[in-house]
Amino acid sequence: MSLHDTTRDELREIAGRYPEARSALLPMLHLVQSVEGCVTVEGIETCAEILDLSAAEVSGVATFYTMYKRRPMGEHHVGVCTNTLCAVMGGDAIFERLKDHLEVGNDETTADGKISLEHIECNAACDFAPVMTVNWEFFDQQTPESAVELVDSLRAGEKVQSTRGATITSWRAAERVLAGFEDGLVDEGPAAAGPTLAGLEIAREKGWEAPAPGGGAGPRAANGADGAGGTKTAVATESPEQAAEEADTSRAESETKAAESPADTKGGGSDD
Amino acid sequence: MTDVLTPVLSKNWGDDRAWTLQAYEDQGGYQALTKALSMAPDDLVTLVKDSGLRGRGGAGFPTGMKWSFIPQDDSAAGNKPKYLVVNADESEPGTCKDIPLMMASPHTLVEGVIIAAHAIRAKRAFIYVRGEVLHVVRRLQAAVREAYAAGHLGSNIHGTGVDVDLMVHAGAGAYICGEETALLDSLEGRRGQPRLRPPFPAVEGLYACPTVINNVESIASVPSIVTGGIDWFGSMGTEKSKGYTLYSLSGHVKRPGQYEAPLGITLRELLELGGGMREGAELKFWTPGGSSTPILTAEHLDVPLDYEGVGAAGSMLGTKALQCFDQTTSVVRCVLRWTEFYKHESCGKCTPCREGTYWLVQVLQRLDQGQGQPGDIELLLDLCDNILGRAFCALGDGATSPITSAIQYFRDEFEAGMHTPSSELFPPVASTLFTPVGGAA
Numbered sequence: 261m262s263l264h265d266t267t268r269d270e271l272r273e274i275a276g277r278y279p280e281a282r283s284a285l286l287p288m289l290h291l292v293q294s295v296e297g298c299v300t301v302e303g304i305e306t307c308a309e310i311l312d313l314s315a316a317e318v319s320g321v322a323t324f325y326t327m328y329k330r331r332p333m334g335e336h337h338v339g340v341c342t343n344t345l346c347a348v349m350g351g352d353a354i355f356e357r358l359k360d361h362l363e364v365g366n367d368e369t370t371a372d373g374k375i376s377l378e379h380i381e382c383n384a385a386c387d388f389a390p391v392m393t394v395n396w397e398f399f400d401q402q403t404p405e406s407a408v409e410l411v412d413s414l415r416a417g418e419k420v421q422s423t424r425g426a427t428i429t430s431w432r433a434a435e436r437v438l439a440g441f442e443d444g445l446v447d448e449g450p451a452a453a454g455p456t457l458a459g460l461e462i463a464r465e466k467g468w469e470a471p472a473p474g475g476g477a478g479p480r481a482a483n484g485a486d487g488a489g490g491t492k493t494a495v496a497t498e499s500p501e502q503a504a505e506e507a508d509t510s511r512a513e514s515e516t517k518a519a520e521s522p523a524d525t526k527g528g529g530s531d532d
Numbered sequence: 533m534t535d536v537l538t539p540v541l542s543k544n545w546g547d548d549r550a551w552t553l554q555a556y557e558d559q560g561g562y563q564a565l566t567k568a569l570s571m572a573p574d575d576l577v578t579l580v581k582d583s584g585l586r587g588r589g590g591a592g593f594p595t596g597m598k599w600s601f602i603p604q605d606d607s608a609a610g611n612k613p614k615y616l617v618v619n620a621d622e623s624e625p626g627t628c629k630d631i632p633l634m635m636a637s638p639h640t641l642v643e644g645v646i647i648a649a650h651a652i653r654a655k656r657a658f659i660y661v662r663g664e665v666l667h668v669v670r671r672l673q674a675a676v677r678e679a680y681a682a683g684h685l686g687s688n689i690h691g692t693g694v695d696v697d698l699m700v701h702a703g704a705g706a707y708i709c710g711e712e713t714a715l716l717d718s719l720e721g722r723r724g725q726p727r728l729r730p731p732f733p734a735v736e737g738l739y740a741c742p743t744v745i746n747n748v749e750s751i752a753s754v755p756s757i758v759t760g761g762i763d764w765f766g767s768m769g770t771e772k773s774k775g776y777t778l779y780s781l782s783g784h785v786k787r788p789g790q791y792e793a794p795l796g797i798t799l800r801e802l803l804e805l806g807g808g809m810r811e812g813a814e815l816k817f818w819t820p821g822g823s824s825t826p827i828l829t830a831e832h833l834d835v836p837l838d839y840e841g842v843g844a845a846g847s848m849l850g851t852k853a854l855q856c857f858d859q860t861t862s863v864v865r866c867v868l869r870w871t872e873f874y875k876h877e878s879c880g881k882c883t884p885c886r887e888g889t890y891w892l893v894q895v896l897q898r899l900d901q902g903q904g905q906p907g908d909i910e911l912l913l914d915l916c917d918n919i920l921g922r923a924f925c926a927l928g929d930g931a932t933s934p935i936t937s938a939i940q941y942f943r944d945e946f947e948a949g950m951h952t953p954s955s956e957l958f959p960p961v962a963s964t965l966f967t968p969v970g971g972a973a
Contacts, residue, residue, distance in 0.1 A: 277699065278699075279613075279656060279739060280720065280739055282720060282721035282722075283701075283719055283720055283721050284721065285721030285722075286701070286702070286703065286704050286718065286721060287701070287702065289704065290663070290702065290704065311721070320723060321721065321722060321723055324706065324723040324724065324879075325703070325704035325705045325706050325724075326704075326705035326706065327663050327664065327703075327704040327705035328704055328705075339664075342869075343625050343869065343870075343873055344625060344823065344855075344866045344869040344870050344873070345625065345626055345782055345783060345855050347869055348783075348857065348861055348865070348866065348960070348963045348964075349783070349784075349963070349964060349965045350964035350965050350966055352960060353960070353961070353964055353966075380664070381623070381625070381707065381873055381876070381877070382623060382624070382625040382626065382627070382873075383664055383665070384622045384623065384627060384628045384630070384631040384662075384665065385628050385631065386625075386626050386627070386628045386780065386782035386783075386788075386853065386855065387628055387780060387781065387782045387788040387789045387790065388628075388788075389782060389783075389788070389965070390964075390965065393664065395666065396663070396664045396665060396666040397666050397667055398665075398667070401965075403965075403966050404966075422667065424635070424667065425666065425667035426666075426667060426670070434666050437666060437669060437670060437673075438663050438666070438669060438702040438704075439702075440673070440700070440702075442670065442673050442674065442677070443670070445670060446551070446667075446670040446671055446673070446674040447549070447552075449667060451545055451546070451547065451548075451549065451550035451551055451635070451636040451637070452545040452546065452550070452632060452635065452636040454789070455787075455788045455789030455790065456545060456632040456635075456636065456789060456790055457542075457545060457546055457789070457790075458781075458787050458788065458789025458790060458791065458806060459537050459539065459542065459779075459789060459790050459791035459792055459793070459805075460539050460542050460543070460545055460546055460790075460792075461546075462537060462791075462805050462806070463535070463537040463538075463539050463792075466535075466536070466537075468535035468536055468537045468538070468539075469535060469538065469539065469543075470534070470535075470538035470539060470540045470543075470768065470776060471534055471538070471764060471767050471768065473759060473760040473761060473764045
């Protein structure tokens with residue numbers, strides 16, 4: 261038995277946070293990984309037992325999501341974004357260099373057990389391209405050289421801090437945070453840095469700001485009907501069924517049409 | 533006429549310890565909550581409806597209208613608990629606005645959540661944040677903890693009788709969970725696969741109860757609307773695309789980053805603010821709102837970046853993720869990489885998307901390697917035609933956008949793929965940021 265009672269208690273605690281216990285499965289699997297180093301059979305069976313599910317059901321969930329690993333992970337997870345933008349800006353070159361340097365392929369762990377390398381999809385930091393992650397912390401604006409330095413520091417056990425986040429702990433410790441247990445590192449790193457502040461800095465230089473509430477700036481379109489301009493886009497709700505159908509966001513295209521049509525038929529918007 | 537840039541959401545991002553409750557309240561935070569709690573829920577719904585705020589997650593559906601679809605009558609659905617779920621699964625390639633917002637000022641979102649939950653009479657709310665952004669998860673967890681301690685969350689908030697509980701829920705790596713019904717399945721502890729509609733989430737969403745799912749930026753915009761009012765909000769933007777929004781500039785540009793401006797600004801204006809493309813570079817193609825929105829070219833630099841303007845140009849505003857690529861970039865290589873992404877992220881539920889994206893990758897790979905076969909371009913278009921509108925959800929539709937638009941504007945590059953590898957026509961090293969344009973590799 262590798263799962264201690266404390267872990268079982270914590271798994272039950274997570275299950276108790278939700279209106280329906282099954283909602284806890286994703287964070288529970290994160291906790292299993294933080295303790296076991298991957299999603300183990302015992303971890304799956306324990307989650308199944310607590311949530312009154314079959315092991316097959318839990319396994320089906322665990323295999324769907326890319327963050328859940330079925331083989332033991334290294335101490336650190338190193339991700340290189342190779343989605344289009346980062347790839348073009350240099351992510352492909354960085355990933356090639358790291359595979360070479362670490363002598364591993366994608367989704368493999370170095371012989372010393374220190375680093376698991378993986379190419380990752382867009383991590384929502386495109387203005388910092390090319391982007392890497394260590395244990396899901398950002399390492400922005402990387403080059404092949406900086407990437408090699410980074411992994412060498414990690415392997416040497418040196419203190420490494422994210423370019424916009426906290427001191428790097430370990431992949432397991434990160435998984436524990438994702439399970440919902442805070443680690444006290446929230447106040448490390450800045451609120452924002454570099455590209456995040458680009459527009460704000462330009463606005464400050466130029467003295468630009470949003471209008472003051474109640475100010476007299478008019479809309480960009482010709483019609484400055486103020487209050488009336490707002491109510492014009494309001495639409496009488498149709499039958500609940502029709503309304504619910506329009507609220508569907510499965511298809512951006514059809515939804516945009518749905519959004520436009522009421523404004524058009526209302527007539528008020530015809531002056532532009 | 534408003535200023536060119538209008539920081540509202542991003543206004544406090546440069547503040548010292550902006551993520552803390554103290555810093556947020558010092559610059560006026562949670563005053564909108566006080567005002568909103570004194571308002572009747574229906575009046576809040578009307579306010580947001582009348583403001584013209586449209587969903588900032590890509591589809592542009594009016595936020596207030598979405599709220600108004602929640603049944604509040606004495607029907608079976610109306611008597612069920614209501615839920616508010618924030619879609620913080622920002623994963624659309626190129627999109628990078630919600631993550632910095634939550635990193636810098638998580639309380640803006642939390643305040644918006646409490647107001648929105650009050651408006652739709654939801655006692656429980658969830659922020660479903662993608663798992664791959666550890667520090668953002670930390671900042672959200674701490675913000676929620678602080679908000680509880682300050683009495684902004686919990687039972688009988690500030691003695692008003694309003695109860696709202698909020699949880700931060702980390703995902704586990706799946707682009708499809710940004711699709712709202714897949715997100716709900718994931719939040720229920722299942723594989724994240726889209727649901728058949730009807731029933732719609734407004735009637736049967738989370739736990740088969742009425743549920744509103746809104747994007748981070750949409751919800752974060754609500755406090756400013758409560759404080760500023762609809763005239764203020766409508767003084768920015770265009771007639772049908774009201775307000776301000778975050779534009780995310782990335783790629784071969786001198787100054788990538790977040791630019792908060794009234795809806796309707798153009799890419800030309802945004803590029804000029806940041807000094808244009810990198811030295812010696814020309815804009816070749818760009819996405820207006822992530823990889824699922826058809827690409828545009830330099831001839832579209834003056835298209836107003838609002839819902840109508842981009843739509844009229846044959847694309848979609850999407851998430852306002854402006855990925856700019858210069859003349860060193862191979863269109864075929866980019867389209868292949870995006871298509872590989874959609875293939876990887878296809879949830880497997882429906883055949884057109886699961887099989888279609890697989891075959892699209894096969895064909896694009898040989899074109900990328902200069903081994904395309906006669907008829908491959910027509911084959912790609914035919915495959916796209918069989919996916920678009922036939923897939924279960926928007927992922928399949930989105931997968932076709934880069935392909936069909938790239939063939940429309942750069943057909944010759946696909947034709948070159950019959951005989952020449954993309955890496956010969958466009959050496960990848962020239963596109964990297966560590967190589968000056970025109971410089972030796």
